[in-house]
Amino acid sequence: MIGDFEIKEEDLAGRIGKLETKHGKLETPVFFPVIHPIRVDIDIETLKKIGFNNFITNAYLLYKYKNNINNIHTEFNFDGVIMTDSGAYQILQYGDIEADNNSIIKFENHINPDIGVILDVPTGDTDDRQEAETSVEETIKRAKEAYKEVNDNIIWTYPIQGGKYLDLIERSASIHFQFKDKFKFVALGSPTVLLQDYDYKTVVAMIMSARKVLDRGYPLHLFGGGVPHMIPFAVALGVDSFDSASYILYARDNRYITRDRVLKLEEMDYFLCNCEVCSRYTPKDLLEMDEEERTRLLAIHNLYTIKSEINSTKQAIKEGRLFEYLQEKSRSHPALYSAFKEILMHHDILEMYDNGIKPTGKGIFLFDIDSVKRPEILRYQRNLDSYEPRSDQAVLICYNGLERPFLEDQTVRKYISSSLRESKDIFIIVPFFGVIPIYWSDSYPLAQFEMTEPIDDEVKRDMLQKLERFLSNKKYKKINVVNCDELHIESIGALSST
Numbered sequence: 001m002i003g004d005f006e007i008k009e010e011d012l013a014g015r016i017g018k019l020e021t022k023h024g025k026l027e028t029p030v031f032f033p034v035i036h037p038i039r040v041d042i043d044i045e046t047l048k049k050i051g052f053n054n055f056i057t058n059a060y061l062l063y064k065y066k067n068n069i070n071n072i073h074t075e076f077n078f079d080g081v082i083m084t085d086s087g088a089y090q091i092l093q094y095g096d097i098e099a100d101n102n103s104i105i106k107f108e109n110h111i112n113p114d115i116g117v118i119l120d121v122p123t124g125d126t127d128d129r130q131e132a133e134t135s136v137e138e139t140i141k142r143a144k145e146a147y148k149e150v151n152d153n154i155i156w157t158y159p160i161q162g163g164k165y166l167d168l169i170e171r172s173a174s175i176h177f178q179f180k181d182k183f184k185f186v187a188l189g190s191p192t193v194l195l196q197d198y199d200y201k202t203v204v205a206m207i208m209s210a211r212k213v214l215d216r217g218y219p220l221h222l223f224g225g226g227v228p229h230m231i232p233f234a235v236a237l238g239v240d241s242f243d244s245a246s247y248i249l250y251a252r253d254n255r256y257i258t259r260d261r262v263l264k265l266e267e268m269d270y271f272l273c274n275c276e277v278c279s280r281y282t283p284k285d286l287l288e289m290d291e292e293e294r295t296r297l298l299a300i301h302n303l304y305t306i307k308s309e310i311n312s313t314k315q316a317i318k319e320g321r322l323f324e325y326l327q328e329k330s331r332s333h334p335a336l337y338s339a340f341k342e343i344l345m346h347h348d349i350l351e352m353y354d355n356g357i358k359p360t361g362k363g364i365f366l367f368d369i370d371s372v373k374r375p376e377i378l379r380y381q382r383n384l385d386s387y388e389p390r391s392d393q394a395v396l397i398c399y400n401g402l403e404r405p406f407l408e409d410q411t412v413r414k415y416i417s418s419s420l421r422e423s424k425d426i427f428i429i430v431p432f433f434g435v436i437p438i439y440w441s442d443s444y445p446l447a448q449f450e451m452t453e454p455i456d457d458e459v460k461r462d463m464l465q466k467l468e469r470f471l472s473n474k475k476y477k478k479i480n481v482v483n484c485d486e487l488h489i490e491s492i493g494a495l496s497s498t
């Protein structure tokens with residue numbers, strides 16, 4: 001059925017899904033380039049060649065300037081997925097527009113896009129709470145009003161507003177369940193200004209506020225989320241689709257989008273990509289062209305970059321290494337690192353959605369103190385809490401220099417055979433995990449990890465805290481410490497009491 005959303009792969013709170021539309025199944029995460037309904041910047045054929053079989057255009061501008069059109073797919077001569085925005089962006093720009101919710105919905109019913117949006121009232125980046133509240137309440141009222149008018153041929157979008165007021169976003173999102181039989185797509189509004197200001201941290205908090213009250217079975221769109229830098233972070237929080245005109249707006253301003261920053265063409269000596277534009281021209285060639293052609297070529301490059309970021313994010317989900325991908329991306333800009341830190345604050349929610357054992361069974365990479373917030377590590381800590389001692393005596397062996405798998409290490413084997421005789425619990429002390437019972441050590445991810453060595457002080461402190469917590473919970477009467485000279489673990493209280 002149109003609007004059905006099937007989740008194929010999951011990692012953190014992100015997923016790869018398939019949305020059923022009139023024009024086939026749309027794989028998410030997906031990016032919708034904004035196509036101006038009148039002015040042609042990039043033609044549809046070029047868009048397809050870059051790999052976009054979908055775009056978003058503006059129903060309000062069509063309504064205003066091309067009122068006589070019938071079917072939107074015929075109008076654009078396109079058989080892919082078309083989403084229409086409603087004019088909310090114009091409200092944000094110009095204050096008010098010459099159309100109301102009902103006439104826009106009627107018009108969309110008539111032109112029949114795959115995905116439609118009601119005429120919501122965007123909160124934007126206002127600092128006025130009253131104004132933000134009004135935009136939320138008015139948008140809810142319009143959703144209610146639209147509920148009776150929308151037809152079933154279109155996947156209708158429920159817009160969430162609230163701006164930076166997180167409680168308002170939560171309220172706005174929590175109302176979706178009342179309308180979900182008719183609004184099978186959900187979209188979070190207005191982060192554009194925040195994204196332009198590099199305030200990724202607030203955007204993370206906004207997405208989190210919406211996602212935690214929304215039903216996971218519905219795709220979530222981020223309006224105007226067009227800078228590729230933020231895409232993997234938003235996806236990790238459960239955003240499934242994006243739209244933006246940034247590729248063309250930046251191009252008009254001679255700006256070249258890379259996967260982690262935006263460069264001025266005038267300041268570039270080399271192109272950093274191998275798309276059809278970058279492999280054929282140099283920055284100097286482009287600067288010597290007439291403006292229209294330069295803008296077109298830069299826009300094409302920008303779209304390739306966005307496409308490539310979407311693909312990398314999907315591949316990371318598929319491999320179960322989205323966390324590591326975020327870790328890597330977060331180092332490209334301090335604002336992204338702040339966003340990453342904000343995501344880590346919500347590690348409990350990520351862990352709730354993360355599906356645990358990865359199908360590929362690939363090892364996890366552990367770098368620094370951020371890695372201890374990985375869902376795999378947090379889940380392991382909880383399992384460890386329920387560990388039942390088999391004896392009142394324990395042997396702790398430090399990880400330094402041990403071979404892996406630990407069960408095959410000579411030192412470990414020596415203690416295994418003696419402990420069988422004497423009935424002792426054997427544990428390996430390992431950074432990030434704290435302690436690992438030897439008989440658990442061949443399960444995922446305890447046997448499949450790579451870590452940075454030597455470990456830094458924060459990771460060491462974390463490991464010792466985990467050890468201390470474990471020992472004070474399990475209350476062994478006698479503890480034998482092996483191979484731990486370099487770690488100086490004798491300061492742990494639970495050890496000296498035995």
Ligand SMILES: [Zn+2]
Pocket residue numbers: 271273274275276277278279301302304
């Ligand atoms: Zn390129």
